[in-house]
Amino acid sequence: METAAAVSETSAGLVENTVNDLDKQIQTLMNCEIISEAEVKSLCAKAKEILIQEGNVQVIDSPVTVGGQLPYTNYLFLGDFVDRGHYSVETFLLLLALKVRYPDRMMLIRGNHESRQITQVYGFYDECVRKYGSPTVWKCCTDVFDCLSLSAVIAGKVFCVHGGLSPSIQTLDEIRAIERKQEVPHDGAMCDLLWSDPEDAMGWGMSPRGAGYLFGSDVVKMFCENNGVDLICRAHQLVMEGYKWHFNETVLTVWSAPNYCYRCGNVAAILELDEDINKEFSIFEAAPQVGSENRGAPAKKPLPDYFL
Amino acid sequence: MEPPTIAPRPSWAPDDGPAAKWIKGPMDLAAWKRSLAHRDYLDFLHRVNDAVAGKKTSQWVPQSPGVQKVMSMLEVIKGYTDKHPPEAEMQQRYGNKAYRKWYAELTENAKELINDVLEEVENDGAAAMLEPYLLDSFGNQTRIDYGSGHEAAFIILLLCFEKIGLFTPEDLPAVGLMIFGEYLRACRHLQRLYKMEPAGSHGVYSLDDYQFVPFLWGSSQLIGSNFDPNNYPQPEKVQDHDMESLFLEAITYINDTKTGPFYEHSNQLWNISAVPNWDKINSGLFKMYEAEVLLKFPVVQHFLFCKYFQLTPVPDEN
Numbered sequence: 001m002e003t004a005a006a007v008s009e010t011s012a013g014l015v016e017n018t019v020n021d022l023d024k025q026i027q028t029l030m031n032c033e034i035i036s037e038a039e040v041k042s043l044c045a046k047a048k049e050i051l052i053q054e055g056n057v058q059v060i061d062s063p064v065t066v067g068g069q070l071p072y073t074n075y076l077f078l079g080d081f082v083d084r085g086h087y088s089v090e091t092f093l094l095l096l097a098l099k100v101r102y103p104d105r106m107m108l109i110r111g112n113h114e115s116r117q118i119t120q121v122y123g124f125y126d127e128c129v130r131k132y133g134s135p136t137v138w139k140c141c142t143d144v145f146d147c148l149s150l151s152a153v154i155a156g157k158v159f160c161v162h163g164g165l166s167p168s169i170q171t172l173d174e175i176r177a178i179e180r181k182q183e184v185p186h187d188g189a190m191c192d193l194l195w196s197d198p199e200d201a202m203g204w205g206m207s208p209r210g211a212g213y214l215f216g217s218d219v220v221k222m223f224c225e226n227n228g229v230d231l232i233c234r235a236h237q238l239v240m241e242g243y244k245w246h247f248n249e250t251v252l253t254v255w256s257a258p259n260y261c262y263r264c265g266n267v268a269a270i271l272e273l274d275e276d277i278n279k280e281f282s283i284f285e286a287a288p289q290v291g292s293e294n295r296g297a298p299a300k301k302p303l304p305d306y307f308l
Numbered sequence: 309m310e311p312p313t314i315a316p317r318p319s320w321a322p323d324d325g326p327a328a329k330w331i332k333g334p335m336d337l338a339a340w341k342r343s344l345a346h347r348d349y350l351d352f353l354h355r356v357n358d359a360v361a362g363k364k365t366s367q368w369v370p371q372s373p374g375v376q377k378v379m380s381m382l383e384v385i386k387g388y389t390d391k392h393p394p395e396a397e398m399q400q401r402y403g404n405k406a407y408r409k410w411y412a413e414l415t416e417n418a419k420e421l422i423n424d425v426l427e428e429v430e431n432d433g434a435a436a437m438l439e440p441y442l443l444d445s446f447g448n449q450t451r452i453d454y455g456s457g458h459e460a461a462f463i464i465l466l467l468c469f470e471k472i473g474l475f476t477p478e479d480l481p482a483v484g485l486m487i488f489g490e491y492l493r494a495c496r497h498l499q500r501l502y503k504m505e506p507a508g509s510h511g512v513y514s515l516d517d518y519q520f521v522p523f524l525w526g527s528s529q530l531i532g533s534n535f536d537p538n539n540y541p542q543p544e545k546v547q548d549h550d551m552e553s554l555f556l557e558a559i560t561y562i563n564d565t566k567t568g569p570f571y572e573h574s575n576q577l578w579n580i581s582a583v584p585n586w587d588k589i590n591s592g593l594f595k596m597y598e599a600e601v602l603l604k605f606p607v608v609q610h611f612l613f614c615k616y617f618q619l620t621p622v623p624d625e626n
Contacts, residue, residue, distance in 0.1 A: 084511025123513040208450045210609045238402045262573035263566045289568030297571050300582030307592035
């Protein structure tokens with residue numbers, strides 16, 4: 001209703017309203033609180049408009065912060081924004097709000113969890129239904145997932161993707177040719193980019209995950225040479241130290257979830273690239289888990305489908 | 309140009325080959341759901357569940373030679389870790405690569421181990437057929453991870469052992485309490501020693517990062533007990549009771565290995581502690597297992613099928 005009223009004002013008034021709304025939403029989400037379903041619909045619609053303009057291989061200039069906090073450089077997030085945690089909804093909507101607010105500074109690429117099928121197994125769907133009472137927000141968000149780009153190249157030299165390489169892809173142009181606006185397929189190039197892992201054997205191997213492939217240093221060398229890049233920067237695998245180099249520093253895994261599953265004791269990392277693509281890592285630990293003082297023990301709510 | 313037509317896959321048929329995967333996509337879940345394997349698996353889970361009802365883990369149950377053989381096998385497998393201690397941790401992503409050497413040892417010995425277990429029973433060379441289940445019971449060699457799919461592989465192995473005639477109905481309490489209990493301790497030993505990742509954990513939506521069935525059978529053990537479910541999120545209330553039930557033993561492991569308040573790291577278990585009695589917890593966990601584990605493609609895609617665990621549809625009752 002507010003949007004309809006704003007349309008009748010001057011365009012300057014409309015823009016100002018939108019930015020104020022966005023800033024308020026960003027503040028709300030930063031406080032780990034949800035925005036309304038109506039706001040979600042509007043935010044998702046705006047985000048989709050921006051995202052569908054982007055190519056499958058986004059071009060980003062350095063300086064860039066990969067993985068991680070706010071806009072003095074460009075920011076690139078490597079996917080897996082949802083599932084497993086308590087606050088997938090707030091996290092993803094915050095990233096979308098930042099994207100809409102700073103569209104040229106914030107880049108989001110798709111992870112294997114940005115998928116209807118996966119989010120119905122690993123928690124995002126359940127969280128949406130619990131926090132909003134219906135699957136509507138989940139549906140909006142998964143429609144946005146379909147618009148997310150698949151990869152990025154920073155300063156022409158650092159190729160960024162969530163998982164890894166594909167035997168179906170030799171060049172960046174082949175990635176550009178993919179029809180990406182769909183649910184993540186079970187196999188093929190688009191699936192592989194989001195599911196593959198580097199592994200010590202040469203060539204291509206079957207992935208124990210059941211999707212994507214394992215790829216060796218020889219595959220990486222050829223891809224880098226064919227495409228004029230120096231480094232493949234990716235995520236997708238837990239790393240104790242937050243980041244890990246593979247294959248003589250031609251592949252880098254960046255992992256930004258500390259103390260995974262509240263048990264793994266790992267730190268998280270963010271990669272920072274300056275104008276000359278010099279690399280620096282920021283490491284951070286899990287937020288302190290306070291006991292009853294902060295949020296307090298929640299009410300016990302056994303799932304009614306199973307326990308009532 | 310016409311797109312190539314994909315010939316429909318021939319239906320699964322049992323043969324004498326080693327157990328192998330068959331489920332390729334979510335469309336295959338329907339075939340799994342109406343299969344003999346699915347029926348037999350749930351039936352086995354329920355029968356062991358009933359056999360351990362009200363029984364403490366520490367209490368004596370009859371142990372036939374068949375049960376003893378499986379217990380010995382587990383001890384041997386656990387013992388391989390002595391030969392493959394964790395390696396110095398530089399350059400490792402997360403899990404310790406010595407696990408892969410432990411796993412290679414298991415691979416080398418798996419057929420012989422199963423042959424020993426089945427020595428006294430007519431088995432038509434079942435060791436080759438069942439070997440893949442044993443190899444899938446303790447995690448993944450490449451990823452150095454462990455999850456509910458690996459747990460299921462071990463249970464399917466036990467189910468196959470029963471089909472071959474290694475176990476009788478009198479053995480089921482020992483299968484649930486002794487064999488499965490020892491199996492869990494072996495897995496925890498591996499998880500801690502080699503720093504194994506949770507495989508496909510549902511995070512805060514999981515019951516647990518690694519296991520499900522100890523909570524299932526363990527809740528059956530506690531039916532009729534004095535232990536108030538409301539208390540199990542408190543470590544001090546569980547400590548003195550954890551040898552009464554696989555459920556409580558599993559809770560202790562969680563408390564020993566996860567950080568922060570219970571309601572944060574184990575939110576589902578926190579919620580379930582409000583269910584008024586163990587009977588309702590047990591039946592609820594069965595529903596949850598069927599929906600969250602047995603009907604989820606990421607788990608079931610790795611299941612293995614063979615002559616003793618068949619994807620053949622359950623025949624109509626007509």
